[in-house]
Amino acid sequence: MKNYTLYRVNSHIKTVDFIINIADEELNSAEVFAKYISTPVTFSFDEILLQLEQFRIRYERLKDFAGKTIEYITKGQDVNVVLTNEYTMLSEKENNFFAKYYLEKLWEIYTVGRKNLNKITGFITNAMTNSGEEKAYRNQLNNIAAEMEQLIITDWFYNHIPDTSNRVIQENIGYVVLRGNGVNEMYRVTELSLLPFLYEYSFCISSIGMQVYECSYCHKHYLSVGNNVCCGDEKCLSQKKKDIRKGKKDEFSNIKKGYCGYVRGLKHKLTEAKKSKYAIDLFTDAQNKAEKYVSNAIEEYRDSGKRPDADFDDVITSAKNAMRKLTNRLYKMSDSATEEIYCKMVEGDVLFEVERLMI
Numbered sequence: 090m091k092n093y094t095l096y097r098v099n100s101h102i103k104t105v106d107f108i109i110n111i112a113d114e115e116l117n118s119a120e121v122f123a124k125y126i127s128t129p130v131t132f133s134f135d136e137i138l139l140q141l142e143q144f145r146i147r148y149e150r151l152k153d154f155a156g157k158t159i160e161y162i163t164k165g166q167d168v169n170v171v172l173t174n175e176y177t178m179l180s181e182k183e184n185n186f187f188a189k190y191y192l193e194k195l196w197e198i199y200t201v202g203r204k205n206l207n208k209i210t211g212f213i214t215n216a217m218t219n220s221g222e223e224k225a226y227r228n229q230l231n232n233i234a235a236e237m238e239q240l241i242i243t244d245w246f247y248n249h250i251p252d253t254s255n256r257v258i259q260e261n262i263g264y265v266v267l268r269g270n271g272v273n274e275m276y277r278v279t280e281l282s283l284l285p286f287l288y289e290y291s292f293c294i295s296s297i298g299m300q301v302y303e304c305s306y307c308h309k310h311y312l313s314v315g316n317n318v319c320c321g322d323e324k325c326l327s328q329k330k331k332d333i334r335k336g337k338k339d340e341f342s343n344i345k346k347g348y349c350g351y352v353r354g355l356k357h358k359l360t361e362a363k364k365s366k367y368a369i370d371l372f373t374d375a376q377n378k379a380e381k382y383v384s385n386a387i388e389e390y391r392d393s394g395k396r397p398d399a400d401f402d403d404v405i406t407s408a409k410n411a412m413r414k415l416t417n418r419l420y421k422m423s424d425s426a427t428e429e430i431y432c433k434m435v436e437g438d439v440l441f442e443v444e445r446l447m448i
C-alpha cells in the first residue's frame with residue numbers, strides 16, 4: 090500500500106489545496122475520492138510563504154532527527170525507543186505544515202523500513218547493513234533530508250525569479266481527475282516529494298507578477314502585485330488610517346498637493362485673462378468634481394493598503410488632462426457662449442470631460 094499527497098494550486102484565487110495521505114486504492118474509488126476532496130487543507134499563497142519561513146526555524150531540529158533515522162535504519166532489530174520518544178515529542182508540538190509533513194514521512198519510512206528489514210534479516214540485521222533493501226530505505230531518508238535542505242534556500246521564500254544559473258528540472262508527476270455527475274476536479278499526485286508543488290507555487294507567483302513585501306506595520310512578509318506598504322490585515326489597515334487621520338502624511342498627500350497646485354495654475358490663467366464670472370464658476374464646479382474623483386481614488390488606495398501604481402498615475406493624468414482641456418475651451422470661448430454653457434450646467438447636462446470621469 091502506498092500513500093500519496095494530492096495538491097492543486099489555484100492561481101485565480103491565490104490558494105493551494107492539499108490532501109495528505111490518501112492510499113492508492115482510495116484514489117480508485119470515486120465515492121471515497123469525492124469525500125476527500127470535499128475537505129482539503131487550504132492555504133492562501135501568503136500562508137504558504139509564512140509556513141515556509143516558519144519551516145526555516147524548524148529546520149535544524151528536523152535535520153538532526155533525519156540524521157538519526159538514517160543512522161538507526163541500520164541499527165538494532167526493532168524500532169528504536171529513544172527515537173520513538175523523540176518523534177512523539179516533536180510530532181506533538183509541530184504545527185508547521187512542511188515540518189509536520191517531513192517528520193511524518195521520515196517516521197513512516199523509518200518504521201516501515203525497520204519492520205520490513207527485521208522480517209528479511211531477523212537478528213542478523215547488523216551483518217546486512219549493505220543489503221539492497223536497506224540501501225533503498227536509506228536513500229529515501231536521504232532524499233527527504235536533501236529536500237528539506239532545498240526548502241531553506243531563500244529562493245523559496247523571497248525570490249521567485251532566482252538569479253542563479255539556468256537549469257532544467259524534471260519531475261515525474263501524475264494527476265487524478267474526478268469527472269462526472271456535474272463534477273470536474275483535478276489534483277496533482279506526489280508520492281513523497283513536495284518539490285513539484287513548490288515549483289508550481291513559485292511559477293504561479295512569478296507568472297502573476299507577485300513579489301514579497303514587508304508590511305510597514307506588523308513587519309510580516311506578504312505577496313502582492315503592487316508596491317504596497319501594508320499587508321492588508323485589519324489591524325494594520327486601521328493603524329494606517331489612524332496615522333493619516335493624525336495628519337501623518339503619506340505618498341498620496343504629496344501627489345494630491347501637486348495635483349491641486351497644477352489645477353490652481355490653470356484657474357490663474359483664466360482669471361488673468363479676465364474671463365467672465367460664468368467661466369470661473371464653470372471652472373470651479375469642474376475643479377471640485379475632478380478633485381472629488383482624485384480623492385475617491387486616494388481613499389480607495391488607502392483603504393486597501395496599496396501604494397501609488399500605474400493605475401493611480403492614470404487617475405491623476407486623466408483628471409489633469411480633463412481640467413487642461415476645459416481651461417483651453419473656456420479660454421477661447423466668448424462671454425456669451427460661456428453663459429449659455431453655464432445655464433446648461435445648472436440644468437444638469439454632462440458637458441465636460443471632467444464630468445465623464447465621475448460617471
Ligand SMILES: [Zn+2]
Nearest residue numbers: 304307320325
Ligand atoms: Zn501588517
